[in-house]
Amino acid sequence: MSERTSERLPPSRTPGRLKAYIELTKPRIALLVLTVAVGSFYLASPRFLDWLRLGETACGVALLAFGIFALNHYIERDTDAMMLRTAHRPLPSGRLRPSAALAFGAVLTTAAVVGITAALGPVAGGVAVFTFVSYIFIYTPLKRRTLHHTIPGAISGAMPPLLGWASARGDLGVNAWALFAVLFFWQFPHFLALELMYREDYQRGGIRVITALPAAGSWVVFEIMAATVLLIAVSLAPFFTRMAGPAYLAGASILGAAYLVFAARASARRDKRSGRLLLRASVAYLPLLFLLLVLNTVWAG
Numbered sequence: 478m479s480e481r482t483s484e485r486l487p488p489s490r491t492p493g494r495l496k497a498y499i500e501l502t503k504p505r506i507a508l509l510v511l512t513v514a515v516g517s518f519y520l521a522s523p524r525f526l527d528w529l530r531l532g533e534t535a536c537g538v539a540l541l542a543f544g545i546f547a548l549n550h551y552i553e554r555d556t557d558a559m560m561l562r563t564a565h566r567p568l569p570s571g572r573l574r575p576s577a578a579l580a581f582g583a584v585l586t587t588a589a590v591v592g593i594t595a596a597l598g599p600v601a602g603g604v605a606v607f608t609f610v611s612y613i614f615i616y617t618p619l620k621r622r623t624l625h626h627t628i629p630g631a632i633s634g635a636m637p638p639l640l641g642w643a644s645a646r647g648d649l650g651v652n653a654w655a656l657f658a659v660l661f662f663w664q665f666p667h668f669l670a671l672e673l674m675y676r677e678d679y680q681r682g683g684i685r686v687i688t689a690l691p692a693a694g695s696w697v698v699f700e701i702m703a704a705t706v707l708l709i710a711v712s713l714a715p716f717f718t719r720m721a722g723p724a725y726l727a728g729a730s731i732l733g734a735a736y737l738v739f740a741a742r743a744s745a746r747r748d749k750r751s752g753r754l755l756l757r758a759s760v761a762y763l764p765l766l767f768l769l770l771v772l773n774t775v776w777a778g
Contacts, residue, residue, distance in 0.1 A: 497567035501550050501578055502543035509763065510637045514538040516767040517641030517656055520720065520774060527645075530597070534644040537593040538637065541605055544585030545612050551578045552617050560682040562675055593644070601643040608636040624685045627668045635660035652720045658711040659766065665704035666740050667759040669697060673743060673752025688747070698744040701755075705740040709733035712766060725773040729766060736762045 518534050519526065550557070550568055558569035567573040586609055594602025611633040619626035638656035643649055672679065672688040679686045687696050712729045715721040721729075739758035743751040 493572065497572040498581060500567050501547040501573070501581060503546040503549075507539060507542040507546065509760070510542045511535060511538055512764050513656075513660065513767055514637040514641035514644075516771050517638035517653070518645045519641075519771055520656075521642040521645035521653065530644065533592075533596045534601075534641060537589050537597065537601075537605070537644070538640060540585050540592070541589035541608065541640075544582045544587075544589055545609055547578055547582030547585060548613055549582075549617060551575055551582060552613065554578075556621070556682040556684065560675075560678040562678050563682075593640075597644040598647045600647055600649065601640060604636055604640045604643050604649075608633060608640065611636075621683045621685065624687055624690070626685065627665060630668070631661050631664040634664050652715065652718050655711060655714040655718060655720070658714070659708065660763075662704050662708035662711060663759065663763055666701050666708070666736075666743075666755060669701050670743060670752045670756035670759060673697070673747060674749050674756065697747055701740050701744045705737055709737065715770060721770055721773045722776075724776065725769050728769045732762055732766055732769070 515531065515535055515538070518531055522531075550566060553563075554566075554568035554575055557563035557566050564570065568575055568578055590602060590605050590609065593605045611629060616626060616630040616633050619629060635657045638660055639649055639653055642653035642656070669687070672686045676686055676688045680689055687700065690696055709730075712733055713726060716723070716726040716729075736758055739751075739755045743755040745751075
């Protein structure tokens with residue numbers, strides 16, 4: 478779709494336009510980002526929780542996620558138009574003008590970075606800036622240029638716990654990086670599950686995916702299983718760094734074992750159904766793991 482064509486909007490009522498703007502923010506993914514960041518803030522907090530600072534963190538993280546995702550819609554509007562799963566999005570479908578999405582994303586991202594830096598300190602502000610730059614200017618363009626775009630994507634996607642931790646403490650300690658590692662390794666099976674489900678669609682949009690390689694089978698098995706094993710290993714780190722106790726160790730081990738079953742199934746079958754099951758397992762695993770951490774802190778009193 479050309480820029481000129483995509484600027485022509487059909488008549489639209491206000492509720493429909495509002496829904497389109499909400500879609501730009503990818504609310505379900507943003508909610509997952511917010512859950513991880515708020516959970517990390519809680520884990521990093523001293524004995525008495527600063528509710529005002531928590532609210533500022535939640536607002537800043539939400540605005541940052543909304544803005545980045547809106548800008549991602551703008552940058553990938555032509556790619557989205559080529560893929561069946563994304564052709565209905567606000568820009569390729571013509572429900573919003575590209576210029577409106579660009580302005581919306583830029584305003585939200587700027588407000589988030591300025592607000593986080595002013596209210597939560599330079600470390601949190603620096604993490605916010607790095608998240609924005611790495612996602613928009615490194616990961617997004619690399620998706621069409623290299624098979625290894627998942628590495629910068631995983632780094633950018635692992636920023637929420639660092640942002641939550643820095644917002645609470647103003648620094649980044651060992652436990653913050655342990656949570657970062659959990660998010661980092663979690664994303665590889667998650668990405669590959671999506672590739673198994675939408676391989677043809679990604680190829681149609683020009684996005685480079687490992688599942689399209691001639692020797693895809695061995696690569697998929699290696700990446701899914703290696704990343705899952707490393708994920709399980711780093712998920713136990715909070716026990717050894719004394720951030721969590723034996724109850725967390727037991728719960729995280731059970732969660733990891735269950736997740737490993739779905740990963741092994743997807744590695745063996747490498748079809749859309751096993752990819753979908755792995756995707757659902759990954760979406761459930763992450764908030765449950767952070768819930769275990771939070772509950773462990775509550776129980777420890």
